[in-house]
Each structure stands twice: as C-alpha cells, then as structure tokens.
Amino acid sequence: MSKLTHFNAEGEAHMVDVGGKAVTQRVAVAEGRIRMAEETLALIRAGGHKKGDVLGIARIAGIMGAKRTADLIPLCHPIPLTHVSLDFQLESSPPAVHCTATTRTAGQTGVEMEALTAVQVALLTIYDMCKAVDRGMSMEDVRLLKKAGGKSGDWGRSPAGQ
Numbered sequence: 001m002s003k004l005t006h007f008n009a010e011g012e013a014h015m016v017d018v019g020g021k022a023v024t025q026r027v028a029v030a031e032g033r034i035r036m037a038e039e040t041l042a043l044i045r046a047g048g049h050k051k052g053d054v055l056g057i058a059r060i061a062g063i064m065g066a067k068r069t070a071d072l073i074p075l076c077h078p079i080p081l082t083h084v085s086l087d088f089q090l091e092s093s094p095p096a097v098h099c100t101a102t103t104r105t106a107g108q109t110g111v112e113m114e115a116l117t118a119v120q121v122a123l124l125t126i127y128d129m130c131k132a133v134d135r136g137m138s139m140e141d142v143r144l145l146k147k148a149g150g151k152s153g154d155w156g157r158s159p160a161g162q
Contacts (some may be wrong), residue, residue: 021108026149030115032142033091033098034123040134041095044126053099055088058125062086065113065121066103073117077109084114086122097126100145112147 044054063084070078084103088097101118103111123139130137146156 008116021151023106023108024149025104025106026110026147027102027104028110028112028115028147029100029145030112030143031098031100031145032119032123033096034126034137034139035094035096036130036137037134038095040130040137041090041092041097043133044097044130046089052129054126054129057129058088058099058122061125062099062101062118062122065145066101067120069114069117073113074149076113079105079107079109079111079112079114081105081111084118086118088122097123099123110147110150111145116142116144147156 047053063086065072066084067081070076079120081103085102087100089100090096091098099119099122101115103114103118105111117137118160120139120144127137127139144157146154148154
C-alpha cells in the first residue's frame with residue numbers, strides 16, 4: 001500500500017506538490033443516495049414540494065459544491081473544472097433518491113474529491129428542502145465509482161467491492 005501523501009517526512013500535514021505532474025484529462029464518477037419516507041419521495045416525484053423543484057435545486061447545489069471543494073477540504077487543490085453533471089434516479093423500494101456525479105478537468109491532479117463533494121452537497125440539499133416533512137432521511141453509500149487519468153491510471157469499483 002502507498003504512503004499517505006498529505007504528510008511530509010516529519011509527519012506534518014501539507015499540500016501535495018503537483019507542479020511536476022503532467023496535465024492529463026481526468027474524470028471521476030461518484031454516487032450516493034438519500035433514503036426517505038414514501039410520502040417524501042411522492043412529493044419530490046410530483047414536483048409538489050412548496051419549496052420548489054427539489055432535484056433541480058439539488059443539481060445546482062451539487063455543481064456549486066464541486067466548484068467549492070478546495071474551500072471545504074483543507075488540502076485539496078483548486079481545480080479548473082471543465083464539466084460537472086449530476087443525475088438523479090428515484091427509487092421506489094426502499095424509497096430513495098440516488099445521485100450520480102461526474103466531474104472532469106484537464107489538470108495535474110484528479111477530480112475524485114469534487115465528484116464526492118458534488119454528491120454529498122446534492123444529498124444535503126435534498127435533506128434541507130425536505131426536512132420539514134421528513135427528518136428521518138438518511139444519506140448512504142456515498143462512494144467513488146471510478147476515476148480515469150493521471151499517473152495512477154484508471155480505477156473502477158469492482159462488483160465484489162460494491
């Protein structure tokens with residue numbers, strides 16, 4: 001196993017120097033879900049929530065979250081994102097909203113943290129918008145599905161690792 005890269009030889013936290021790394025096309029895909037009561041999912045599905053389009057607002061929030069990742073995670077590099085997309089699937093049994101985020105850049109470091117942040121911020125936004133009717137919602141299974149590009153190459157979650 002590799003060493004933890006965010007610590008120097010003295011064990012102090014530091015930002016990894018990516019200055020000497022090649023600029024490559026990089027992509028990451030992450031997912032997560034928020035489980036909820038059937039009635040809450042029905043409100044989202046019908047678009048009848050008094051606060052508006054829950055998934056539309058969650059999509060914008062996820063994109064904003066991806067763009068602000070370096071402001072939230074102390075040792076992340078600010079990355080010029082070239083693409084961020086979020087897709088939502090409504091799941092009936094058990095009732096949930098599944099979110100997938102894809103992030104892209106041409107850069108010297110990966111976009112995994114941006115994809116994971118996008119998912120989490122989108123799910124938090126769904127919680128915020130629906131908490132008045134369902135405080136029992138839970139966010140689950142937030143994880144990286146795959147990444148491509150960079151020195152370490154491609155990685156994907158194996159079916160056995162799911």
